[in-house]
Amino acid sequence: MVQVKTFVFNPFSENTYLLHDETGEVIIIDPGCYDRSEVDELAEYIKVNALKPVQIVNTHAHIDHVLGVAALKRKYGIPFALHKLDEPLLKAVRTYASNYGFSAFEEPEIDRFIGEGQTIEFGNTSLRIIFVPGHAPGHVAFVNDAGKFVIGGDTLFRMSIGRTDLPGGDHATLLHSIREQLFTLPEDFTVYAGHMEPTTIGFEKRNNPFFR
Template sequence: MIQIKSFTFNPFGENTYVLHDETGEAVFIDPGNYEKHEHDELINYIEANGLKPVGIINTHAHIDHVLGIGLLKRKYDILFGLHAIDEPLLKAVKTYAPNYGFAGFDEPEIDHYLEEGKNYTFGSSTLHILHVPGHAPGHVAFVNHEQRFVIGGDVLFRESIGRTDLPGGDYNTLLRSIREKLFPLGDDYTVYAGHMDPTTIGFEKKHNPFLNSK
């Protein structure tokens, strides 16, 4: 069974996730740790629980979701996966990071590409990959059907949705991704988002002002 641990890091209030199961293997999703105390909090959790990190996967490549990748790759000698379409977004981070106070941004190399319809496995667990563009062109979500949850990044929030005014964003594309890719999963699926608290598909169908007006 997958255990989901969330941390809220950096000035953007980004949710970093560690997923691990009974094998002790763990995967980092969207590591946004930048300050030393954030690194320490994350690493202390790994050590306190006797976990073995085996990889890093990202929903997308905006700055608040990629700050800790380089450090974690080196520390644990693990591979990093991202959708190929978001590679230019990752490459652009180093050019604007100093403007946001992240002068020491450590740009990571991508080791493999994530693709819709493929599975990402760790330990005895499986995450199914969905391509859900709109907030970012290469944005993906990670779905576990056994436990009925989604690690959704910045697509669907509690009573809100991801921004579409950033490069590569598109409002209608985002709404289509939510309605065509996430909603069919089922009302009882929990959505662990890139910001704010978790929600469910069913709650958002009923209460999200961006999605229930049509």
């Protein structure tokens, strides 16, 4: 059975996720680890649990979600996947990273593009990709039906939603994505968001103020 390990990294308090199962294979989702101590914290978990990293996949390419991609690609020799529509966001990070104090940001190379209808495979685990634009133009989420959870990135938060005032954001599009892609999942699905604590589909359908 797949396990979800959460790390909270960088000044944006971004959630980085490691997903691994009984085979020991692990994927890294949205690595926000920037300084050496954060990279070492993630690496120590991988070492102690005898895990084998096989790929990095991102929900989207805003700065707080990509700070650790290049370092982890180099450390483990693994590929990086992103939706094609978020490639411009990734390339833009280097132009403003220093404004946020990330002067040592290194832009990673994208090894393959992912999109809706595809799956992410590792070990005995499969994640299906759904397209949830609005916070970012190429934003995707990763659904594990067997484990009843979704890695949602910056779409749906506990009692909130992602920002839409950033380049490529659109409020109406985000609300539509949540209603049509996330709220159609079973209510007992856990939502692991890009920030803050997990929530569930059912709780947000009943309580999220953006959908009352």
